[in-house]
Amino acid sequence: MAGDKATIRFEGRDLICRTGTSIATALWEAGIRHLSHSPKYGRPRGVTCARGQCTACLMRVDGVPNVRVCETPLRDGMVVERQDAGAFYGAPMQKMLAVGGDLVPVGFYYKWFTKPAILSRVFLSAIRPLTGVGRLPERAEAEAEPATDLGRIPTVVVGAGPAGLSAALTSDGPVVLVDENDAPGGLRLAALDEAAAAGCLDGFAGLTSARAGLNHLAEGVAAADVDLRTGVRVVAGYHPGGLVLRHGAELATLACDRLVWAAGALDAPGLFPGNDVPGVLGTRALLRLLVRDGLDVTGRTILLVGGGQDLWLAAALLETRGAHPSILLESDDNGTDLATAVARRWPLHTGLVLDRAHTAADGSGLRAEFVPGPGPGGGGRLTLDADLVVVCRRAKPIYDIPYQLGVDLHLAPEQGGFVPRGCTGSGWSTTVPNGPEVTFVGEAAGETPETVLAGAGEAS
Numbered sequence: 001m002a003g004d005k006a007t008i009r010f011e012g013r014d015l016i017c018r019t020g021t022s023i024a025t026a027l028w029e030a031g032i033r034h035l036s037h038s039p040k041y042g043r044p045r046g047v048t049c050a051r052g053q054c055t056a057c058l059m060r061v062d063g064v065p066n067v068r069v070c071e072t073p074l075r076d077g078m079v080v081e082r083q084d085a086g087a088f089y090g091a092p093m094q095k096m097l098a099v100g101g102d103l104v105p106v107g108f109y110y111k112w113f114t115k116p117a118i119l120s121r122v123f124l125s126a127i128r129p130l131t132g133v134g135r136l137p138e139r140a141e142a143e144a145e146p147a148t149d150l151g152r153i154p155t156v157v158v159g160a161g162p163a164g165l166s167a168a169l170t171s172d173g174p175v176v177l178v179d180e181n182d183a184p185g186g187l188r189l190a191a192l193d194e195a196a197a198a199g200c201l202d203g204f205a206g207l208t209s210a211r212a213g214l215n216h217l218a219e220g221v222a223a224a225d226v227d228l229r230t231g232v233r234v235v236a237g238y239h240p241g242g243l244v245l246r247h248g249a250e251l252a253t254l255a256c257d258r259l260v261w262a263a264g265a266l267d268a269p270g271l272f273p274g275n276d277v278p279g280v281l282g283t284r285a286l287l288r289l290l291v292r293d294g295l296d297v298t299g300r301t302i303l304l305v306g307g308g309q310d311l312w313l314a315a316a317l318l319e320t321r322g323a324h325p326s327i328l329l330e331s332d333d334n335g336t337d338l339a340t341a342v343a344r345r346w347p348l349h350t351g352l353v354l355d356r357a358h359t360a361a362d363g364s365g366l367r368a369e370f371v372p373g374p375g376p377g378g379g380g381r382l383t384l385d386a387d388l389v390v391v392c393r394r395a396k397p398i399y400d401i402p403y404q405l406g407v408d409l410h411l412a413p414e415q416g417g418f419v420p421r422g423c424t425g426s427g428w429s430t431t432v433p434n435g436p437e438v439t440f441v442g443e444a445a446g447e448t449p450e451t452v453l454a455g456a457g458e459a460s
């Protein structure tokens with residue numbers, strides 16, 4: 001039950017935490033932001049995607065290594081540890097690597113000391129503890145239950161955000177719609193509904209219209225002959241056209257003739273020094289922590305950097321939760337939303353761009369430094385302190401499962417990252433040889449949240 005208390009053991013101390021949340025969120029609320037280290041340079045890592053799509057939150061939980069704590073529910077009595085005990089991380093390691101950088105070029109660890117076998121074994125046993133990827137489990141894992149076979153489904157839609165809901169409603173024949181969240185509409189609809197109920201969406205015309213459209217689409221799916229499965233994640237794809245689904249601890253497999261890939265995108269904060277500091281994350285991760293985990297941000301200062309509808313949605317939800325949003329707009333096409341933010345008296349700066357982020361000297365929060373932007377009207381340098389720095393910029397389409405199915409991908413920076421070769425935007429289709437037709441829609445096809453939310457608004 002959210003709000004109940006549980007005690008967990010973290011590196012020799014007892015922490016009293018709120019239940020009904022993830023381990024990562026409970027640790028953040030207890031003041032612990034630093035969950036792991038990068039394997040090579042030993043840089044601290046904290047929650048990054050909050051979606052099980054990276055390695056930043058791998059910890060040892062109850063003796064089991066490499067547990068993604070952003071997705072692991074907190075339970076009373078858990079023992080949680082960072083899993084690099086014994087390695088010398090942080091400044092000493094970085095200094096050593098800086099000095100010996102020429103001796104250890106990228107990839108040296110898999111090119112050197114590979115022969116003879118005895119030397120390789122000695123080398124690996126010395127280097128493995130430095131990577132911080134954990135020791136073997138202290139006990140054997142329980143044997144997994146066999147997966148249930150759901151048979152062949154004509155159309156499977158993955159992702160029940162705006163693009164996935166529209167695709168499910170316009171597909172012919174039987175459709176299964178799966179989404180990892182608890183309700184259709186994605187995290188954005190839950191955030192929009194909560195902010196609207198508190199009156200914090202007033203004046204944001206685009207968000208208000210997107211909310212109406214998303215609710216209309218979700219109601220349409222509920223009334224249509226769509227088999228909606230929430231709390232379900234697609235964890236693997238196998239050729240030709242097979243998918244593995246996970247619901248809690250249960251696994252299921254199915255085959256499909258047509259896959260509509262509407263799984264959205266991952267945050268991409270962009271390149272700047274300190275983009276990996278614990279506490280720097282994107283809007284999608286922030287919404288997930290707030291909506292799914294109920295992250296307690298009461299009284300916290302959250303700095304939002306960038307622009308677009310997700311920035312205004314995050315600010316409205318933060319205000320709903322009793323936090324203090326502080327905004328640095330990097331784009332100048334914010335129209336009436338900007339006037340609404342001014343009327344709300346949110347601290348707001350323009351004409352600057354994020355130059356670097358780092359942990360404050362006393363370790364209590366983050367410090368972000370800004371420099372004048374390229375356009376007119378830029379001020380001088382600016383430094384802002386915050387509990388979290390949330391960057392709202394273009395995201396990377398998620399493509400892992402289509403890639404596993406055999407879809408040919410290529411890097412297209414203008415579309416945000418890897419997309420199918422030839423993909424021209426939402427609704428683009430390809431056929432996997434001897435496999436299903438795969439159609440990419442929404443952010444998974446490189447669309448921006450603005451386009452996707454505007455599309456939802458038109459549905460109402």
Ligand code: FES
Pocket residue numbers: 046047048049050051052053054055056057058068069070071
């Ligand atoms: S997998 Fe947990 S933060 Fe990315």
